Amino acid sequence: MSNDVDPLRTAWPDLFDLASVALVGNAPGTEAAAVDAAGSVVRFNNAPGFGGRTGSHITHLALVNRGGQMREWLADPGFLDRPVVRQAKGFVLPFPMLPEAHNRPEPICFTREALAMLRPLGKPIHVLPEALHGEARRVLGARAEGRPTRAPGSWWRSRSLSGARSGRPRSRPTDLASKAGPATLGRPSALGSPRRARPVGCGRILHRPTDDPCTMATLITVLKGGGRYDATWVARLAGGIRRHAPAFRRILCLTDLPLAIDGVERVELRHDRPAWWAKMEAFRPGLVDGTALLCDLDTVLTGPADALAEPGLAAMEDYFHKDHVSSALLRWHGDELSPSLRHLRGQARALDEAGTCGSVPNAVHGDQVVIDHLLRRQGRKPLFFQHRYPTLLDFYDPRRDTHGPVVIFIGEAKPDTACGSVRAAWLRS
The missing domain is CATH 3.20.20 (TIM Barrel)
Structure with missing residues (x-):
């Protein structure tokens, strides 16, 4: 025709x-x-x-x-x-x-x-x-x-x-x-x-416009049943985002649990994958348009953080393994990372084994190791948030009370066991 x-x-x-x-x-x-x-x-x-x-x-x-x-x-x-x-x-x-x-x-x-x-x-x-x-x-x-x-x-x-x-x-x-x-x-x-x-x-x-796509971004988090986290963690992360990063006009939670939180869209997990594999569903085609940020539930915002919603492929640099991606914070656009999900479908069983993703120590094998591996295979190198925004991210340290706008927890430390101003910010969210 x-x-x-x-x-x-x-x-x-x-x-x-x-x-x-x-x-x-x-x-x-x-x-x-x-x-x-x-x-x-x-x-x-x-x-x-x-x-x-x-x-x-x-x-x-x-x-x-x-x-x-x-x-x-x-x-x-x-x-x-x-x-x-x-x-x-x-x-x-x-x-x-x-x-x-x-x-x-x-x-x-x-x-x-x-x-x-x-x-x-x-x-x-x-x-x-x-x-x-x-x-x-x-x-x-x-x-x-x-x-x-x-x-x-x-x-x-x-x-x-x-x-x-x-x-x-x-x-x-x-x-x-x-x-x-x-x-x-x-x-x-x-x-x-x-x-x-x-x-x-x-x-x-x-x-009669509503939202501006140049300033509208989506925050994505994942809540998998059977672990330490529940809906309270989603609500507190969402509260921190609304208070300190209002550029995120949409908050979306991928979960297999019932969830009813004002201002948070619940999206059902499609696959019953164990542990960290659920995070990979954030990349499925058609889930979001525009800028998307995958954010761990144990992230606490204490100050202005709209920079997280700026466009452009970016990730947190792993705290222990420099020049490697951490999925604690990962930003992309639309379906940009959907090819990674397609690669996973064909190699899920192989990639589930430690030692299949290069030189990273087997003990830390998980979602961020696999994501880093797949991005490298595709020739993609995200900017690191720590380099792009030197004062934005901070790692929780119980020995001090003052922290930067976006507090990241590593190891056994978590917001519910934190102290001082960081714990107060988490409870207030």
Whole structure:
């Protein structure tokens, strides 16, 4: 089938007759009713919250067709069976197709492969051309310095703006209810105040953002039944995060136990893996979009720690084994570490044996040794938090009362046996 290419408004001639358009991006809020009430709903990438906290309505699914995200989808045999893919009425590939000569030596554009994967579904596929990107830069950069970023939501909003300026009469404004946040426009102030309706051409776009994906991050922790930890530890970690690292707008707990904590999303562990293997489920595809931080339950926050939510692959450097990753704190983006989980599926039994991951002493074999091993095999080297933020992390020492903003416990020491200000901070959380 042929693919629609939408320079401005030809692909959806009736779109602006609709009452509203909801853009549900990679950092959605929880306004399911508002999303489902929209006439047209565009969701992005892994569509977090679909069928739940962000509603069940979808007309178009936008899939970023450049970079590692699309590579992951192409390798996923179950991608076409995802509910959001099955229910979408059409697909949007936001970046124009690169010529073959420009896609070497390292391929970054997967438009051809994406088309081949999606065409059997028999639904329209809209590849947005460079002309629309130019229009987006013109419209979105009119009141901002520099070149707007190429966020996919920007092109859809630019398409909305362009349609609004086209002179086509509308009886009422388009209610562009964006769940991606104003930063997807390339500049937070590109449309002026994001809370105020702004006239555009003959109509208006009412931009009602919720969360900003550039500042929204997800904290992930794991609670496996049968051990020392229980829901109290999750609640106290969540309290510390809300108090000292509010940049984490979402807190998620992977667990096999009942869990009901305000502000914490419970996600069922899929596999009954022993001990530390449960941690590996944090890397499963589609779990999060945007920045994710895996954080041990015995972490205590005593001061400002929003730096943990900044983007970029990073990890805590192991206290005893320098230049090796510790999974006590591990940060990544979206499905960036999902290949590690695929490697594990094929080698789980072998990697469970001490001595299978290189020169690290067998006595410390566990999740962080395996993660470090797999990252090295893939040529990935995270930044270490201690190097990037020298004053952020501190290791608990009972001989002193004052500690840094993020207190890490090693060995037998734990927050429930700590003393002084650290114990007080943990109990207060």
